[in-house]
Amino acid sequence: MRLEDCRADFPITRDLIYLDSAATSLTPKPVVQTMVEYDLRYRANVGRGVHRLAAVATHRYRDARDAVKSFIGGEDGTLAVTRNTTEAIGAVVAGLAWQRGDRVVTTLLEHHSNLLPWLRLRERGVAVDIVQPDADGRLDLADLEAAVRDETRLVAVTHASNVLGTVLPVREIAGICHDRGTRLLVDGAQSVPHLPVDVADIGCDYFCFSGHKMLGPTGTGGLWMRRPDLEPLFVGGGAVESVTAGGYTLAPGEQRYEAGTPPIAGIIGLARATAYLREIGMDTVRRHDERLAARLIDGLAALDGITVMGADAETERIGVVSFTVRGMHPHEVAQVLDEAAAILVRSGHHCCQPLMEHLGLPDGTVRASTYIYNTEEEIDMLIATVEELSRRIV
Known part of the structure; x- marks a missing residue:
């Protein structure tokens, strides 16, 4: 199966951009x-x-x-x-x-x-x-x-x-x-x-x-x-x-x-x-997640007021990217992404509060997590929407 062909099995993706698979993935037909x-x-x-x-x-x-x-x-x-x-x-x-x-x-x-x-x-x-x-x-x-x-x-x-x-x-x-x-x-x-x-x-x-x-x-x-x-x-x-x-x-x-x-x-x-x-093949899944994560990390890191947490895109990783927007609470960012562009992400402590305290993030982060049904165009839409947010607060 090609990744390009699998999106039809996930009807939810027709109406929104789902980037919360680390919490719960979508289920195919x-x-x-x-x-x-x-x-x-x-x-x-x-x-x-x-x-x-x-x-x-x-x-x-x-x-x-x-x-x-x-x-x-x-x-x-x-x-x-x-x-x-x-x-x-x-x-x-x-x-x-x-x-x-x-x-x-x-x-x-x-x-x-x-x-x-x-x-x-x-x-x-x-x-x-x-x-x-x-x-x-x-x-x-x-x-x-x-x-x-x-x-x-x-x-x-x-x-x-x-x-x-x-x-x-x-x-x-x-x-x-x-x-x-x-x-x-x-x-x-x-x-x-x-x-x-x-x-x-x-x-x-x-x-x-x-x-x-x-x-x-x-x-x-x-x-x-x-x-x-x-x-x-x-x-x-x-x-x-x-x-x-x-x-x-x-x-x-x-x-x-x-x-x-x-x-x-x-x-x-x-x-x-x-x-x-x-x-699909798990090696294909892994490479797809890595490619989307690298695109997202590079895009967000180039924006003013945005801090990307964790190692760089060259590190072995899954498609989970956490970031913060200066001057905005993570929940506020998540709500704006949903209302403005139908982009669904997780916000807060992600059931890892001691880690957040260790990283100096009392309010947590915004987390985007990818999977097989996500596309490069969706990642670009997230980056563009966050860029618009960052312009408002500069």
């Missing part, structure tokens, strides 16, 4: 149609009945989960279906047996969902060490390595910053963790939609991601585990092999982590989303 087909043709619960609809639904659901697992290169591990990245990270927090005196290492680049759960562990006597990036969002690996001590049970880092677009060297971080005998969790919410991802090649122990940022439906996501060594977050129907009045035996593999009815239509839709991305 084939994904929606796949989910509708489940509801209209073979809607039934999975793993429970023996009638024909249950058999079809179970087969389609398990195939879909396998397809999502394959998309991230996780065939040799275990993929538990979750509602989102936040739930996946929470399942790791809840699934490990923490002891007083344990330590966790994370960074100031993290989304609140990969920071607050670790801070909460302080209530149980677990210490949290936070590594600070430089002003461009780069981590010094020597600083991270120095933070990993004998008591460190786990390192938790984002794969790509949802504020600055910076891609972290997760393979190198995995090497540090393995050398020091600690586990690595990678937050892949921003990387899976935009970069070719191979969890086996990364070498992480846990990898968390969301479906709604990668053309899939909301309420879907995944927790990939190199080994199924976590206690399940929930137990109940569907997660057990046998139950007596005296106890229970959990089911093997993924099933033990999926108590209750899973988001059946959602996961089938998410699998279709991964197929859609495969048809």
